[in-house]
Amino acid sequence: MSVSDPVDVLRRFNRGYTQRVGALEESFLGLGMPLGTARLLYEIGVEPGTTRSLRARLGLDSGYLSRLLRRLEDDGLVALGPDPVDRRRRRVALTAAGRRTWDELERRSAERAHRLVDPLTERQRARLSAALAEADLLVRAATVELETVAPTAPLARRAVAAYLTEVGTRIGGAGTFDVEAELAADAGRLAPPHGAFVVATSAGAPVACGGVQALADGGAEIKRMWVDDAWRGAGLGSRLLRRLEELARELGHAVVHLDTNAALTEAIAMYERAGYRQVERYNDNPHATHFFAKDLT
Amino acid sequence: MSVSDPVDVLRRFNRGYTQRVGALEESFLGLGMPLGTARLLYEIGVEPGTTRSLRARLGLDSGYLSRLLRRLEDDGLVALGPDPVDRRRRRVALTAAGRRTWDELERRSAERAHRLVDPLTERQRARLSAALAEADLLVRAATVELETVAPTAPLARRAVAAYLTEVGTRIGGAGTFDVEAELAADAGRLAPPHGAFVVATSAGAPVACGGVQALADGGAEIKRMWVDDAWRGAGLGSRLLRRLEELARELGHAVVHLDTNAALTEAIAMYERAGYRQVERYNDNPHATHFFAKDLT
DNA sequence: CAATTTCTCTGACTAGAGTCAGCGAAATGA
């Protein structure tokens, strides 16, 4: 067995790691709370939300979640209130007592981690840190899911809003966007029959997106390419790009265009790596400074 | 929270990893077999044994194990027979069908790992591989346990034998050792009241060792320093060295000596990093070419 | 040889984790 076959390395790691460190999870126990309940409490503490968002994050059945929440509520650890946006849903947040329990969970978990790292020297800890951060990013990237969704879907709207915010700040305050107007424009052009929109999600949260639309004078155009800051460097951009090109091909196009701004240096580098060549300005987008095209062979 | 604090990175990794890949464990499912049963089958496949040894390895209740075994037997996957040594116990081994199921478990586990790695590019896979291998080594190293044992203990004998084999091959066939004679010599000098022997174990197997003895003309000497090939580069050597110096101090010595061979380059580098300075030959060891000493402040 | 201990197995439990169908309230679309 080759030491460097990623599959073998992964399996070897997995076996060793879950045996030694997997016990970390069980640190949730010892608070007299079942694991599922503790996991939920922990997740609420990390970021409160609606029943819906929690379900997505933890992958739970709605009935099951409902029951778990009730138990936490009975114990006085969480407070439930109606969601003003959609009164069928409920918003969940920790109470003061819940926060104290959460802090205790945090403390115990950190203590366990600390004990594991303790026998290592400073240098080794740094090495472990770097290795785990790298592995974390790549594993996360590998498990991201690409979904084609309507540009009006909440997921898509959030992703595009994030895109606009970032581009706005990157290219300077001058050209900030009217988010609602932009979203409204997307609704038609980035949807079938002439377009498509793809969101990359991780544990239910959007981490990257991109769309294709048909250009008036033929060919397709890729728009709204965005990768969350924390997810850069894991090849998510090129994966998304490949998917969008595929969609453009399915829509019957033989060439894709895209425009971008000089400030978005990583994006430009990625387009070049992906085989895009720089072309003349093909639209009047005031925010665009660079224009690219690629033939879909 | 600093991104590079090892404790935080470890915890972040842990959360993401067990969520995404921890499911790997669940790959045991999908054979229509509950997790516990599959784990037991797997363990029997790795190494058959008595009910008793399996209970110890998996940490199961005897009643529970009994039930699980019966289920496996009913399914024709394992064969149970009385243990000739103690007829209250039973010996357990896989049947041919059990072996096939075991192989299938292996195959699926590998396939899952493969699927995880699949969306990544070649380069990313290599990065992931390297990162996991590094993390694996360090996590293993962090969970290694140092025990002071008698040099006659089976664990110690195995470690010293490995040491002698390695040194023998490294410094060339010329000076191979009489293993039994060397072990007999250690028995007296590397044990209390004038010496000590330390073995580093991981999951019960020796992975490094080292001993201290008193020199005739004063001072202590470190001997039998060995780190298993697969465990190099994780700082196990320096950790062991520190422990041995501590033991030398406790034995009342103010200075430690050690000798080594020019062929053992990593060891020499480690001694220098640890503050050892080269000194004149202080014994007539024919295998030694380099001599070191360090003051215990 | 008898008494005691050790060992596995059985039966009777409990709690956790999760699934599924269906209900009623709220939101959405025609």
Next chain:
DNA sequence: TCATTTCGCTGACTCTAGTCAGAGAAATTG
């Protein structure tokens, strides 16, 4: 506005995982 869809909640389940006490066979001890 009315029909449809979405949403969360409830009740009724199932399956795992694991605990515990006690029975009976085998080994050990006095």
